[in-house]
Amino acid sequence: MSAATPSGDASGLPMPDADLLARIDTTVAHPARRYNYWLGGKDNFAVDRASGDLIAGRFPAAPAAARANRAFAGRAVQYLARRGIRQFLDIGTGLPGPGNTHEIAQRIDPLSRVVYVDNDPIVLAHARALLTAAAPDTVAYLDRDLRDPDSILHDQVLTATLDLTRPVAVLLVAVLHFIDHPDPHHIVARLRQALAPGSYVVISHGTADFLDIQAKAALPGLTARDAAGFYPRSRDDLLALLDGLGLVEPGLVSVIDWHNPVEPGPFTAEQIGVYGAVARVP
Ligand SMILES: C[S@@+](CC[C@H](N)C(=O)[O-])C[C@H]1O[C@@H](n2cnc3c(N)ncnc32)[C@H](O)[C@@H]1O
16 A cells, blocks of 8 residues: 555555454564553554563563654654654554654644555554644555665655655664564665755664573564564674664663653663664764
8 A cells, every 4th residue: 555545545555454354463462562562552452462561471571662653753753843853754653542652743843744664564553543644635644664775765656645756754663673684784875865964864673682582582482373473683783784874862872861851660671672873864
């Protein structure tokens, strides 16, 4: 789905018809739905809740990590919007919920533009809830896969919504850890190449840096039956991904430590295990 479809309404999105509903697999856990469960949402199935509970049984900080990640994303968007960024490409959008990117950006400038991208049919089925901007044509949704960045960059809906000759903030928040090596390097490099100077890349990413050998070994078993694998990366891996970009202070840190005015919750940065960074394209 990119441009308006015959079965769609004025939003350009397809109605959640039988074909779309048939794409929703309720037999394996999906990252968007499990994340929604951890955030306290209702758009998830038994298999997602079971997976979420299994992971939280081994890593009790997992739901808190989801909340901390979502809060980081909101602070990063606010930080950039306050510094004049008016265009956002949010890849790996997740299910709509409090603190959607366009709501935060458009509180600062109602004409801010946001393109959302996700490859999960359930996110597509709920995407109409994202297109609630007051100003027409400022928000769009693409049913695309991050593993094919060119299909995103060349989509006509994207090019009609965002001006890539001007700064754009690309959000890769809690999505790259669902993509196996070596793809993230090609993906980030391709996206960067398409961005004007003064653009930004925002990432957050799960890490196993603070886990002992036993806990690391348990990880693949916990996500073995998921729709997407989980590929935690080290601080050095992530710094390599961002090489050549200018890290905004305080650099690559735990999401709970990035421009966070709020007292940390009961879990430490090590238990949360999610790095976040905002990096500027020179
Ligand atoms: C954990 S959620 C994060 C949602 C949101 N970015 C946030 O941080 O609040 C990860 C999202 O990435 C999406 N995703 C995973 N792999 C993807 C891919 N290859 N292409 C596009 N989206 C993907 C999932 O469907 C899910 O909605």
